[in-house]
Amino acid sequence: MRRAQAAGRYERLSGARMVLAVRGTGSVILEGAHGGVERRRWNDIGPRTRLRLLRRTPLGLEPVALWLNEDGLPRDGRGWEHTFDVANERIAMLGSAGFTCTAHMLRHSCALRWYAIGRLVHACRLGHLTVVQRQDFREQFGDTWHLVQTMLGHLRVETTKAVYLEPFRTLDVEMLLAHADGFAIEMFMAEVFTGHSRVRTDPLAGVR
Known part of the structure; x- marks a missing residue:
């Protein structure tokens, strides 16, 4: 600038x-x-x-715009497509063939990661409360859905549930909570969502 x-x-x-x-x-x-x-x-x-x-x-x-190009002029919203195209080409040159990403995929991945973290934190911090106490806590401070809604800037939590956390619809919550004790969240995300079309996880998580 x-x-x-x-x-x-x-x-x-x-x-x-x-x-x-x-x-x-x-x-x-x-x-x-x-x-x-x-x-x-x-x-x-x-x-x-x-x-x-x-x-x-x-x-x-x-x-006034937040995002600027290298020349200092405001960045058009569609300009991010070019940014990710270049990044995908660089990743392919490094040998990670078949791994591509878009800005929307990152948004979905962010939503899923923080939903997983939120559920694990709730389980660890609120697990000792009674059902009534947990309900009272959710009414005052919201639940994990509202955490992700706030981070993504959605006006309605229904948008967060129906669109950005759609991949979790088929995921058993008990399976998620079973990983709370000492399980790396990166490994969990890579195992569960590696094949999902809207989500990108660490392509090297399974080989470390």
Whole structure:
């Protein structure tokens, strides 16, 4: 970003809009296209416009976008496909033929890993409680589903259950808890989900 500032790329960004203030997570104040100011709801700002949002700082103009390319300009959402294509080619060159990954696979894998960890932690920390006490704990703090929901940023826990944790539907929970005593989570994930189309585990876990 600093190199982009020095090169003046943000000043030359076509169609740039200046962010003047942010009103929580609901709305943003922009400089009007023809002067004045304009208040917009974040949900009403499309992806192309978001890539052109800038803000003024003591060090110069900065993109509002989180993910940037190497040239400092905001990264298009589809740009991740190219990143993973290059990474998959590098993995193949290292001899791991047949192992490929996408950003969505990593999201599924993250969900499954943290669901497994959450269940094991719940079993270890809450196993001594009665059924009523465990129910009370879940009502106050949520359960493992809500842990994964928070980490993935889902609005509804049903999305987490129905989509990202779909591979666990066929997994006996007792099988999961049976690995709680000293079993490496990496090995467990590799054994159970190595053939799942949406999940990527460590391809070397079984040979270490």
